[in-house]
Amino acid sequence: MPEKKIYMDHSATTPVREEVVEAMMPYFSSKFGNASSVHSYGQEAGAVLQDCRERVASLLGACPEDIIFTSGGTESDNLAVKGAVFAKKDVPAGHIITSSIEHHAVLRPCEWFEKRGYEVTRLPVDENGLVNLSDVESALRDDTILVSVMLANNEVGMLQPIREIAGIVADTGAVFHTDAVQAVGKVPVDVEDLGVDMLSLSAHKLYGPKGVGVLYRRGGVRIEPLQVGGHHENRLRAGTENVAGIVGLTRAMELACGSMDAEGKRLSSMRDRLESAIMERIKDVRVNGAGARRLPHMLNVSIQGVEGESMLLLLDSKGIAVSTGSACTSGTLEPSHVLIAMGVPPEVAHGSLRVSMGYINAESEIDYVVDSLCEVVQRLRDMSPTYRSS
Amino acid sequence: MDTKKQQNDLPQKAVVAMSGGVDSSVAAMLLAENGVDVTGVTFRLPFYGERGEVKGRCCGVSGIEDARRVCRRLGIKHYVLDYREIFERTVFENFCSEYRKGRTPNPCIRCNDLLKFGVLAETAMAMGVSTVASGHYVQRLFNGRDWVYELHKGLEGVDQSYFLFSLSQEQLSRAFFPLGAMTKEQVRKIAKSAGLNTHDKPKSQDLCFLPDGGYGRLLKKRYPKLCTIGEIRHVSGRKLGRHDGAVSYTIGQRKRLGIAWKEPLYVVGIDASENVVVAGEKRYLQKSSLMAGELNWISGAPEIGEPIRCVVKIRFRHHGTWATVRRAAGGKARVDFDEPQTAPAPGQAAVFYSGRRVIGGGFIESSDTFSG
Secondary structure (H helix, E strand, O other): OOOOOEEOEOOOOOOOOHHHHHHHHHHOOOOOOOOOOOOHHHHHHHHHHHHHHHHHHHHHOOOHHHEEEEOOHHHHHHHHHHHHHHHOOOOOOOEEEEEOOOOHHHHHHHHHHHHOOOEEEEEOEOOOOOEOHHHHHHHOOOOEEEEEOOOEOOOOOEEOOHHHHHHHHHOOOOEEEEEOOOOEOOEOOOHHHHOOOEEEEEHHHOOOOOOOEEEEEOOOOOOOOOOOOOOHHHHOOOOOOOHHHHHHHHHHHHHHHHOHHHHHHHHHHHHHHHHHHHHHHOOOEEEOOOOOOEOOOEEEEEEOOOOHHHHHHHHHHOOEEOEEOOOOOOOOOOOOHHHHHOOOOHHHHOOEEEEEOOOOOOOOHHHHHHHHHHHHHHHHHHHOOOOOOO | OOOOEEOOOOOOEEEEEOOOOHHHHHHHHHHHHOOOEEEEEEEEOOOEOOOOOEOOOOHHHHHHHHHHHHHHHHOOEEEEEEOHHHHHHHHHHHHHHHHHOOOOOOHHHHHHHHHHHHHHHHHHHHOOOOOEEOOOOEEEEEEOOOOEEEEEEOOOOOOOHHHHOOOOHHHHHOEEOOOOOOOHHHHHHHHHHOOOOOOOOOOOOOOOOOOOOOOHHHHHHHOHHHHOOEEEEEOOOOEEEEEOOHHHOOOOOOOOOOOOOOOOEEEEEEEOOOOEEEEEEHHHHEEEEEEEEEEEEOOOOOOEOOEEEEEEEOOOOOOOEEEEEEEEOOOEEEEEEEEEEEOOOEOEEEEEEEOOEEEEEEEEEEEEOOOO
8 A cells, every 4th residue: 555645636525624623523412402492502503503604604795694504515506506496486487597617516407497498508618618708698588597607617627707797697687606616715705796696615625524515695586495394594495404514614614714815825836836847747738727717726637648547546556636537437427528618629538637735735745746647647658559649 | 285286375456357247246355355455447348339329328337336336345446447449449349340351259358358457457557456356257277387377267157268268378477366166156145145236247248338239230330331232142152142231140140041941041151351141051060170360378389280189169158079279370270170060150269178277279260161
């Protein structure tokens, strides 16, 4: 087994910070009350919940009433998309706009409506993965119910012009949602500044626990709950609140947002160093989204003549955990829809690698990662019957 | 224990080629239980629909999920390697080109050689793992006297050595077969008692990349020119009828000829270049000798011309028959059967056995009706 263990897959998930675990602990045992209960236990839980709601709201520049705690990013996205469309009860069908590079938590709910007679426009992106504002404008129709475009992409990390899109959508009857799961804690996110109606985030991407997230929903924006039962979360999301999880999410968000500037600078300099070392030492590589504003901690490269999974396997055997563009797991095991939408040829998209760094990574790890990657790519290219160095 | 031939010690680390089926799952389990550092690998292979299209979903996907579940259960690592492109370029390309020549290919043999104990072995080496294990029912023994590896049959009824005759010494030195001395019942029992929920895959003579069965329409779609109408002729030269593409016929085939004749007629020859199917009575299928090419002599080649008495299998489901094999120049061998054999098909393997040991084998190129 390799002695070295380097985790550079923070876009998949992150370790929970110790301070976060500590903050959560009392809410499993001594402060275990149900926030809906009338007695002192319940009141204690209710109070902490209210406190968390206010703290999360202030971090997002939102009102506390607009924070809906959910079970994570996927639920938040589903509640936003399905909730907003279901709320338009007066029209039997309508139009939804999204982008071609969304997370499946947005794409699948859109497909769900498409199968039921709604029309879905998937905005194309340019070679940097960015949505064109004039495409948004021309896609909007009188019957457009919802526009959903993600803030930061989970595979490549490019940041969409959300403020500008929100400006275009603002005067129409449509609701604007953004999936900010990858962005919160990495880049400044303020719902007022962005002008969005709804925004999704998740705790486990920012050193919080899995199974808890937020949907911000501006007051007055109508959504239909997907899960009904008790009167929780302003009747928009029934189910006893995950108090420990919410406490963890709040603490993690505070820590991430508090250290965002310094950590962002540190990570982006590490990323730039990694990127230039790879470009210098490996031939036939392209940096995806290179021309766009990107998340500071992420790098996505396509390496010709190597197959993503083989690369991953060999890096894993060297103790390096990264991810590929083509998640070869189940169902349709096709190359990344994001890279394909960006115009990367499928055979190139196949050899893609996503490196996403976090606070546990040190500058000193970069050299080992670069050396290992060079070695792995060389081996795989030597084995490849098709790759010929140009 | 016989010092001359011994099973090698367990490897420290092994990559196991896992299909998701019961055999490879149990192979992985037996290694893991004995302290081997096991990594499971499942190939993603293409899946061709009957019109030659590559389908999005494939038989491999459920296999991939099954293998993943087994590995999680065993607490071992599991990876999926996308071998679609390399499979297409090697095994599938060979499969099609063999049919194009009027031969009957055996893609399983090529896949074992080129992928499992080829590309996968190389990937394993790059990971620092020198051993590739599989769930084949065969034994690999080390012959300490001659300092060579030997390939031996698995137990009666489950033996799969026919599919592995083409492995080189280098490949064998790095191969490991945990099921070499087991029966299918034992393997199933182990799987059941360990709670491995694997279901039996289609038997290995069915082609995993053509789950719909027929390759005829696939070939027609891919090579429309090869599937034009042509003549069916009797061995005497007499014209009997027409066919819709010689490539989709197989030596020994009786169905689909649709010709009324005084005796049952079989396909006895395919001339792909002339697009002619030759039909004849059963006796024309009887062959007393054959020539094989691409010979592999597992534990050392004999002298050219030196007669070797051995048992030869001319297809997987063949019981094996006594013959005299003589190595010829150019990687070929001549096989003279003691008794004429029915329908040796060019493209299939002829595998030579001395008792349980595989001496070697090759791919059938031609056969001869008239002995001596």
